[in-house]
Amino acid sequence: QKYFYPILSGGEKQRVLLARQLAKSPSLLLLDEPSTMSDQLSREQLLDSVKSVNEAMGISVLLVSHMPEVHRHLSDRLIWVDKGRIIDEGEVEEITGKFLAQLEPIKPLAPIKDERDIMIDIDGVWKKYVIYTSNTLIKTIEMPDINLKIPRGDILGVIGPSAMGKTVLMRLLSGIEQPDRGYVLYRIGTVDFANIAAIGSRRAIEARSKLGILHQEFTLPPYQLVQNAFAQKLGIKKLEMVRQAMDIAKEQGISDVTLDALLRIADMSELEAKQKLEEVGLSMDILDELFPKFPPSEAFKAAKPFLDALNLPEELFERHNGEASAGEHVRLAIAVLMAAKPEVLLLDEPFGDLDPISMRIIANSIKELNRKFNTTILVVSHQLDVVRELAHEAIMIDEGEIVMRGDPDKVCDAFIALGKPEQ
Ligand SMILES: Nc1ncnc2c1ncn2[C@@H]1O[C@H](COP(=O)(O)OP(=O)(O)O)[C@@H](O)[C@H]1O
Ligand SMILES: [Mg+2]
Missing domain, CATH: 3.40.50.300 (P-loop containing nucleotide triphosphate hydrolases)
Structure with missing residues (x-):
């Protein structure tokens, strides 16, 4: 409560913003890419906070994210939007699976030579x-x-x-x-x-x-x-x-x-x-x-x-x-x-x-x-x-x-x- 906002870390800032929205006792929380630009651990902390908000306070959450791991961690159901249309919806694993099927295969790394400058x-x-x-x-x-x-x-x-x-x-x-x-x-x-x-x-x-x-x-x-x-x-x-x-x-x-x-x-x-x-x-x-x-x-x-x-x-x-x-x-x-x-x-x-x-x-x-x-x-x-x-x-x-x-x-x-x- 006594800290100035700008000195908080990225992860802390996001959780303060979340707390501020919750203070209004909403029945629906809309989250647009909530965990971008943070490392894996602060991302997990934030997602766990969202999860407890959903479970403990019974607030529904509509969450937009381009990261399948975020949905796997949090979502009960998934809607896939492409070019402004809902093109699919269903179970998280099913939809993320279809989404990730578009991944191009990993190209091999060039082998490194033993002797190099x-x-x-x-x-x-x-x-x-x-x-x-x-x-x-x-x-x-x-x-x-x-x-x-x-x-x-x-x-x-x-x-x-x-x-x-x-x-x-x-x-x-x-x-x-x-x-x-x-x-x-x-x-x-x-x-x-x-x-x-x-x-x-x-x-x-x-x-x-x-x-x-x-x-x-x-x-x-x-x-x-x-x-x-x-x-x-x-x-x-x-x-x-x-x-x-x-x-x-x-x-x-x-x-x-x-x-x-x-x-x-x-x-x-x-x-x-x-x-x-x-x-x-x-x-x-x-x-x-x-x-x-x-x-x-x-x-x-x-x-x-x-x-x-x-x-x-x-x-x-x-x-x-x-x-x-x-x-x-x-x-x-x-x-x-x-x-x-x-x-x-x-x-x-x-x-x-x-x-x-x-x-x-x-x-x-x-x-x-x-x-x-x-x-x-x-x-x-x-x-x-x-x-x-x-x-x-x-x-x-x-x-x-x-x-x-x-x-x-x-x-x-x-x-x-x-x-x-x-x-
Ligand atoms: N010009 C600067 N003057 C003072 N502190 C700096 C300056 N540039 C970077 N720092 C500090 O150095 C630390 C490391 O920064 P940085 O290398 O950007 O971190 P990261 O590992 O996230 O890339 C940070 O605490 C940052 O505030
Ligand atoms: Mg950096």
């Missing part, structure tokens, strides 16, 4: 964040001494309880955040490594052209043409274009440090990038000036293999980002990143809260990319089932540390056994 080497990285509130300093997270070598061509799953540093790790890997100590090394060339955290070094700029990052809760601008999304990314990310930009920058008296800072900004989410540029009195136009867009025909050539690999219709190239369905949107964003041919993909919660059928399509597409292009891929996800089918190996992060690494099934089982709900 180290692509990324996180060496002795420390990172601490603090925030000031009412004159006190609070440490939000400390990641002490992270060491992790990631072989080329692996898909590495990253799991762990909420707010334990998964996104921070991705941001450190992308060079958007800098470690307080230590190195984030990317292989460039055959023997050499570059520290992506070293601002302004030409080698760091080169390392940056090797990675693509999909941020948590990303969106492509809905009114942007798909072809422009490709053309822009290619202009910023392709090594030849970056080299050209270095020359333009030199002519205009822009230092490598400034250029590098702009390249880092270009890797941020649109919202963060805008904020960062506004802080120094610039707009997003500066990026277009320094990094000329690819011509559309060239952009199409670069995009085509990835539209195919990600199972996206070619016609999408002529349309707007906003016209892609939710599942296509994720694959489109990945295709845009891939067109610049990065060697490393960092995907932070790419599945969000999609339905299992879309998740399977995306997981299969990610495996396809890995197989065809030998891309090293890191995937943060709270969808453990997908991590199990998608990753060669997984790590678990808890309180800022990598506490386990190994077979995805084993790491996922250990995470469940940990029994830590969302904070």
Whole structure:
């Protein structure tokens, strides 16, 4: 009763909202996707609360969810709605069974070679964040001494309880955040490594052209043409274009440090990038000036293999980002990143809260990319089932540390056994 709402965890917020509705003593409770964006344990807590409301208070519940597990846990009867019509209804097992029959089969993972280069080497990285509130300093997270070598061509799953540093790790890997100590090394060339955290070094700029990052809760601008999304990314990310930009920058008296800072900004989410540029009195136009867009025909050539690999219709190239369905949107964003041919993909919660059928399509597409292009891929996800089918190996992060690494099934089982709900 005395807490401020914003500081509650996702799971707590949902239960407060539920309690507030119950305070009105309703006879019918309508719940629209009540357990989205929460991990398995907070989801179960919420569903158990709904169950006790139904049983103890005798309140009927009409529950919308795209997750079969939610219905299995809670529902007595199921209605299947498709394109605005009820197309089936009946027992939960029967209907979820029919729904899941649409799942495409799991594609096999590309086998990993015994001998492979180290692509990324996180060496002795420390990172601490603090925030000031009412004159006190609070440490939000400390990641002490992270060491992790990631072989080329692996898909590495990253799991762990909420707010334990998964996104921070991705941001450190992308060079958007800098470690307080230590190195984030990317292989460039055959023997050499570059520290992506070293601002302004030409080698760091080169390392940056090797990675693509999909941020948590990303969106492509809905009114942007798909072809422009490709053309822009290619202009910023392709090594030849970056080299050209270095020359333009030199002519205009822009230092490598400034250029590098702009390249880092270009890797941020649109919202963060805008904020960062506004802080120094610039707009997003500066990026277009320094990094000329690819011509559309060239952009199409670069995009085509990835539209195919990600199972996206070619016609999408002529349309707007906003016209892609939710599942296509994720694959489109990945295709845009891939067109610049990065060697490393960092995907932070790419599945969000999609339905299992879309998740399977995306997981299969990610495996396809890995197989065809030998891309090293890191995937943060709270969808453990997908991590199990998608990753060669997984790590678990808890309180800022990598506490386990190994077979995805084993790491996922250990995470469940940990029994830590969302904070
Ligand atoms: N820029 C920042 N300043 C202060 N605290 C931060 C910052 N970025 C992240 N944190 C804190 O670090 C912790 C880990 O966050 P994050 O990595 O996003 O968690 P998750 O594992 O859910 O992805 C959280 O408590 C978050 O509030
Ligand atoms: Mg996160």
